[in-house]
Amino acid sequence: MRCFEPMVWAGGTANRLRMMAQPMDIARGRMVPLDPARDALVFVGSGATKLIASASGGREQIVAFHFPGDLVSIPANGWHSYRLSALTEAEVLAFPAGELLEIAASEPPLQAGLLRRSMTALHRCRDKSVGLGRKNAQERLASFLVGMAGRIGIVETGRWTLELPMSRRDIGDSLGLTIETVSRQFSELRATGLIETSGRSRVLLRDLSALAERAGHV
Amino acid sequence: MRCFEPMVWAGGTANRLRMMAQPMDIARGRMVPLDPARDALVFVGSGATKLIASASGGREQIVAFHFPGDLVSIPANGWHSYRLSALTEAEVLAFPAGELLEIAASEPPLQAGLLRRSMTALHRCRDKSVGLGRKNAQERLASFLVGMAGRIGIVETGRWTLELPMSRRDIGDSLGLTIETVSRQFSELRATGLIETSGRSRVLLRDLSALAERAGHV
């Protein structure tokens, strides 16, 4: 199920966009090939991806997960080096940021879409910063689960089910925790009765608002 | 020295913008008055501000500092509650986000400016997330100082001088550390010879690239 909205927003310029970026299929676990010298903008059409930042000493922080319809902005010259990796097989459209922004400048609806998505990403990143800076392990995991519910959760008779495409390691790298701590917090939430898990990826949120409270949301 | 660029970008619509937001003077330590029910966009014309997020339990995280020319996007309905506070006397222009975006939709240069600033803010937030998630106290402080050098630093014969408008508490709230840890790390960097301080706010960076290395930048 493809969902390359930029083509839609762009109206008559859809062809110019197609010339800049062919849709690409990225296999699970592979990086999206990007020119490391230029800022990139990537649209996720299907599947799921993670944006990884590397600091010195091989430390990695996942700064965002993406799902269909999301826009990913990848800077070339930050303090850290970024790369985009597929969590599941994914279809993406990768643009050189400069060229896309130039086209968008003469295509207000496209530019508006970019702006709206860019702000959504900013707000998500900020909410996440609060967790990284000020929350304990349990609150971070609860926050993560509540956030995922809003993005990929399926609700049924008041209970949310998640099918997580990322590993415990990915969750840890996203929350600034080790894999062991993530695992212990899953166990803790399970023991409290707030969640149930089955297999490695399915999570049932038994009480979303209690979980949001546990997450330290105001 | 006022610097309200949106007026400039907006060309002929400058008057519509003026009707939406009068420039305001915010005294040091005061909040920028915002409608808590609506997303806001604030331009900082002069002075310095901090964007504070509150989680439950009275915990506060400063998610960004702002200087003249910066755009601040403040969401009304996030997981956390946000407010913008002046670090020094500041002149700002506050807009309801919805209305400003609507005007921007028919004013490509304005929209382009918003988009560019929004991406800058996103990239800063991401680089900061890496620090919050994966760096130790010393790396966080070094990162902070290098970042501030790039924004408000004054360079002179290869040495950077900073006049920090924020307190140690603000720095701690921004780096996810306590005031005591921030203080200890200042002492540590002083002892290593990487920085000198005089008074509460002046910092001399004796070797920016060594500091960037210490910051864990790649």
Add this chain to the structure above:
DNA sequence: CGTTAACTTGAATTAAGTCAACTGTCGTGG
């Protein structure tokens, strides 16, 4: 059904937090 990697659990360690006492800076008023 067996293999492998992902996940879980436990015990010891550590970086940063907390609590407490002290010192320096800066603005005010004598």
Add this chain to the structure above:
DNA sequence: CCACGACAGTTGACTTAATTCAAGTTAACG
């Protein structure tokens, strides 16, 4: 201009949450 008071910042001793290291379990895939 200097002395004082108040608050910002510093330093030290102890505690704690999360990491690290190590040893099991379990799920998923062929």
